[in-house]
Amino acid sequence: MKQNPDPSHSSFRDPNGYVFLKEGIIYRSVHERYQPHYDKLMKSGLYDELVKEKWLIPHREAEFDTTECPETYRILQPVPIPFISYPYEWCFSQLKDAALLTLNIQKTAMKYQMGLKDASGFNIQWKEGKPVFIDTLSFEIYQEGEPWVAYRQFCEHFLAPLALMCHTDVRLGLLLKDHIDGIPLDLARKLLPSRTKRSPSLLLHIHLHAKSILKNQTTTKAKPSGKRFSKTSLKGLIDNLESCVKNMRLKDDSSNWVNYYEETILGKEYLEHKQQLVKDFISELHPLLTWDLGANTGVFSRMLPEKTMVISFDHDAGVVEKNYLTSREKGEKNILPLLLDLTNPSSAVGWNNKERFSIFGRTTPDLVMALALVHHLCISNNIPLAKLAAFFKELGPWLLIEFVPKEDPKIQELLKFREDIFHDYHQETFEESFGQWFTIVKKSSIQDSGRSLYLMQKIG
Amino acid sequence: MLQVILYVDPGSGSFLFQLLIGGFLAVVFFFKLAKNRIVHFFKKLFSKKNNNNEAES
The missing domain is CATH 1.10.510 (Transferase(Phosphotransferase); domain 1)
Incomplete structure (x- = not known):
């Protein structure tokens, strides 16, 4: 050798x-x-x-x-x-x-x-x-x-x-x-x-x-x-x-997000239908590595088959803690909860900026999941939809993404004390922006909400 | 023994500190082991007694 x-x-x-x-x-x-x-x-x-x-x-x-x-x-x-x-x-x-x-x-x-x-x-x-x-x-x-x-x-x-x-x-x-x-x-x-x-x-x-x-x-x-x-x-x-x-x-007081699914999520019908859709959409994909971005406590990460390694990312230390403790208690072998702030992701650091890899310089995923995440990035962090689509196209070939419309109570909460400057934030602009880089393979509205779930495949 | 040197290994403070606390740590560890042994001895003794009582009844 x-x-x-x-x-x-x-x-x-x-x-x-x-x-x-x-x-x-x-x-x-x-x-x-x-x-x-x-x-x-x-x-x-x-x-x-x-x-x-x-x-x-x-x-x-x-x-x-x-x-x-x-x-x-x-x-x-x-x-x-x-x-x-x-x-x-x-x-x-x-x-x-x-x-x-x-x-x-x-x-x-x-x-x-x-x-x-x-x-x-x-x-x-x-x-x-x-x-x-x-x-x-x-x-x-x-x-x-x-x-x-x-x-x-x-x-x-x-x-x-x-x-x-x-x-x-x-x-x-x-x-x-x-x-x-x-x-x-x-x-x-x-x-x-x-x-x-x-x-x-x-x-x-x-x-x-x-x-x-x-x-x-x-x-x-x-x-x-x-x-x-x-x-x-x-x-x-x-x-x-x-x-x-x-x-x-x-x-035990480190997070507001720990009981998100139990306390603050929309209806039970919404959650059950979304879970069913996620299962249906990914049933034929067989990804080896999945990134679940904004995974919260990993409810949807756990819907992937055991053969899939799932990196369950969230920016909140409290939910990553809960996700890890659940994973440890259940003896799960395929879930790795990690802390990641998507608006300031782990960069390459150390000697010559090459000693430790940036998060995107490591193994790339086969599937990226971004459920109930887009509105946080667009509304809370002012990231335009076009920039978001260009970001996701760099990550992997498959994207499972949820669109949350402006009328959604969660967005209305975010806009309660601020001016709505998000004139381009609409479902049409979302599809147009992502359509530049992805083919929409499956699309469905989620019951008991105005939200939609998309399965997209990168073009080329 | 004190000696002035120009460059210091960054670990020297840690090294000297360990030498300083070594005796204390050894004593604490010795008593902890002794306590564990005593607790273990009595636990074993009582569990034996309980087993004997159960067998007799």
Whole structure:
């Protein structure tokens, strides 16, 4: 196998290896210098235990030509992840589960005299509804007496955002968008209410930890010789972090949208007819990947067949939380709830703006669902229908979309205290705008409302 | 031992902090384990007694 000379843009920090793409398949190259750690991971039983628990992504060792890949010890072909997502797109419980998985892996690794050398949130992805650790090269042989090298990273990637979401505001999880190396602890400390100092764990791992980091940036000390961090201390540290994460609970007042279907949706007849129409419209499509935009708690995402991977997007942290908890409770393998504000979607960030992909730079969907969404984008966010149609044509070949007319009570609510400047917002303009890029394959009005459902196929 | 160096590893504050709190964490962990063992012992003891009582009745 010839190595791809251009490693993936997000894999350059670890000199022990990198990820690359060849003929559509993702590989991980392992450098010779990582050999002792890799061998220990594979031969000690740690890899087998982690894979058996479904905590670590399994891989196979691919064949390669040593003359073409000098200094390469192994080339791994990991099992693919259906959709790449990032910590700033996860809800509170997703970040919490990812944190607990990282600690569980560290605890298991310690049984085999190994440990994690980094604890980045980007090392976790979602597969079959559960978090899975994807960085096989994060393991290193444990050095007796050394502190946990990933401690600060764990606090910045997991503990600080979780504490902020839990004790200040759930929307502060979005700080991870600007701080992809984790939320600096001094910033977290300033944003957390002072009552968090009464929690011994938060006092220790965030407030005092932040002070120590700041202090040692100005007064520099050499590594103290002879002072050791015992294995019991390490176990105590991991145990304390685990208890701290487990004890964090999100307040139950974070969203107006959580009970949307139960409390505020139009009639029951409308909902039932819409569900029937959605089922009929998509019955012959068989999409492998669907994006449900504005999915709320995922009622319609769950109407897709189990073979379809559904990314259930919403901009509201509360509904994504509820969607994820439902999915976790039911053990659903094909639903991935994610946070996404369509008016400011995840952009490409990090080094050279290429380290983390934009939402549209990842796997493209076969089907896009936009139910009861158009009016929010057009009326609440002033996006003209022509721009909306041009946006959807970039996403995928099939579009299931609902049009909500201006007379609809929900739009009337939106216009209650503002001037109606939306003179072009009509069903005719909607069909004309989307007709530029799509063929309307199916169309039906939805009972007990003036709304219509369309199935459209992209032209060409 | 104090020594002024020009460049600081960004993780040094974290490293030194762990050394500082290591003893405390070890003691907390030791007592937690001891408490768990005692609780487990009594739970086992009482469940045995209950089982014996049920068997006798």
